């Protein structure tokens with residue numbers, strides 16, 4: 208899923224004094240960044256703080272932070288290799304509105320950013336199906352704890368609706384995920400809505416995206 212970058216800069220980053228270049232390249236992130244950005248530019252607030260969960264290589268963080276300089280982007284991932292890649296992308300992009308990647312595992316009962324809450328947006332792209340259901344539980348619990356009233360939780364990836372796949376390729380992907388790890392698999396929108404109810408989040412919008420993916424936009428209730 209994440210591949211070593213074959214697009215290294217001609218001058219090694221060490222020579223520029225910013226540490227080793229550990230950027231990794233995700234072909235899917237390169238493909239989906241533009242359509243995701245188009246939706247984010249419509250639904251995100253004009254300014255505020257974004258906590259990204261499961262940032263992977265960090266390519267999304269730098270492209271979204273560059274395109275929306277009024278937002279403060281805080282990427283996170285529990286995988287040290289992902290954080291090393293994200294750090295390299297951030298160093299290379301030289302942006303002032305994206306911070307160093309944080310070590311957040313949504314299954315933990317508290318996260319390292321509790322004292323920085325509330326956040327205006329929480330976003331997690333392609334994470335909940337490549338993690339056990341407990342990660343969805345933890346993600347929504349965290350959103351309930353750490354988002355301000357009216358703030359957004361945005362999920363992107365393949366999802367089922369009422370148990371039905373929207374494409375044969377997604378059904379096959381679901382089977383392949385479960386073969387790799389029985390606790391993985393596509394999540395159903397209705398199940399996520401039920402988690403939202405518990406955490407004070409309402410599904411505001413379901414957006415059909417390229418390649419049979421979907422974007423789910425949850426909003427934190429004012430009285431939650």
Ligand SMILES: C[S@@+](CC[C@H](N)C(=O)[O-])C[C@H]1O[C@@H](n2cnc3c(N)ncnc32)[C@H](O)[C@@H]1O
Nearest residue numbers: 236261262263286312313314332333334338342
């Ligand atoms: C398929 S990658 C997606 C990366 C990136 N968001 C993208 O769309 O290209 C899934 C990411 O979720 C992270 N992840 C898995 N379990 C997690 C958990 N319990 N808490 C937070 N992140 C998790 C993984 O480390 C991985 O980087």
